[in-house]
Amino acid sequence: GGPRLLYALQNSHGFASVSTVLRKQPIPRLLPSIGTPERKEIDSNISSFFAPEIKLAPSYPGCSEPPGNTLMVDGVAIEPKCRFCYRRNAILGLCREHAKHVNTQVNSVESVDLVRSALAETDKDSGTRVCFGTDATVVAVAPFCNEEHYTAIPIVVSPTDKTESAEDFVKWLRVVLEAWKEHPEGEALHGPIWRIASDGDSIFRLAKFILCMTQEI
Incomplete structure (x- = not known):
C-alpha cells in the first residue's frame, strides 16, 4: 500500500501521482499528544478533520439542529x-x-540525553523517571445518524503506560468535551455529544461513572 502502490498504479493504470493527490485532496494529519492531552492539540485535530473542506456537515432534513454524536474511547497497542x-x-x-518529568523539546543533544537517562532510570519512585507508552488512548467522534459520513474521526491520540487513575483520565476527557462544544467546527457544525462509549476497561468504566453520574434525575 501507500505511495509505492500508487506509483505502480500510476504506471499501470494511469492513476494520479502522489503529488497530484496531495495537491488536489488535502489529507488531514492527526496531532498526537506529547503528554496529557491539551486543549490546543484537541482544537488542532478538530480543525484538521472537521473543517468543511475535509468533512461535510451532516444533512438533517426536518430537524432544526444537527443530530448528536458518540464520543468513542479505546486503547490500541503501539510500538x-x-x-x-x-x-x-x-x-x-x-x-x-x-x-x-522531562523536557520533551529537542533543543540540543544534551536535552535528548536527559530523556534517554530518564528512560533508563530504574527507581519507580524517582521524580525524573519516564517510560514509553505501550498503549495509545484514542478518542474519536462518530455520528449517530449520518449514512453519508458515518466513519469515526479521531481527535485525540495519547500514549499511556496504563497507570493513570480514573480521576486523572476524567480531567482531560472533560477538556475534550469542552473543546468539542466550543470549537466552531465541532458541535456547531456537526452536532453535540450525546453519548460516551468505551470497551470494558476498568479505568474507562469508572471514568464514565464519575463523568456521567453527577446529577440525580
Whole structure:
C-alpha cells in the first residue's frame, strides 16, 4: 500500500501521482499528544478533520439542529519507542503519566540525553523517571445518524503506560468535551455529544461513572 502502490498504479493504470493527490485532496494529519492531552492539540485535530473542506456537515432534513454524536474511547497497542514531531520540535512516544518529568523539546543533544537517562532510570519512585507508552488512548467522534459520513474521526491520540487513575483520565476527557462544544467546527457544525462509549476497561468504566453520574434525575 501507500505511495509505492500508487506509483505502480500510476504506471499501470494511469492513476494520479502522489503529488497530484496531495495537491488536489488535502489529507488531514492527526496531532498526537506529547503528554496529557491539551486543549490546543484537541482544537488542532478538530480543525484538521472537521473543517468543511475535509468533512461535510451532516444533512438533517426536518430537524432544526444537527443530530448528536458518540464520543468513542479505546486503547490500541503501539510500538514502545520515541519519535520526533517536526511540527513541534518535540519527542513523542513517552507515556502521558510521566512525560511531565522531562523536557520533551529537542533543543540540543544534551536535552535528548536527559530523556534517554530518564528512560533508563530504574527507581519507580524517582521524580525524573519516564517510560514509553505501550498503549495509545484514542478518542474519536462518530455520528449517530449520518449514512453519508458515518466513519469515526479521531481527535485525540495519547500514549499511556496504563497507570493513570480514573480521576486523572476524567480531567482531560472533560477538556475534550469542552473543546468539542466550543470549537466552531465541532458541535456547531456537526452536532453535540450525546453519548460516551468505551470497551470494558476498568479505568474507562469508572471514568464514565464519575463523568456521567453527577446529577440525580
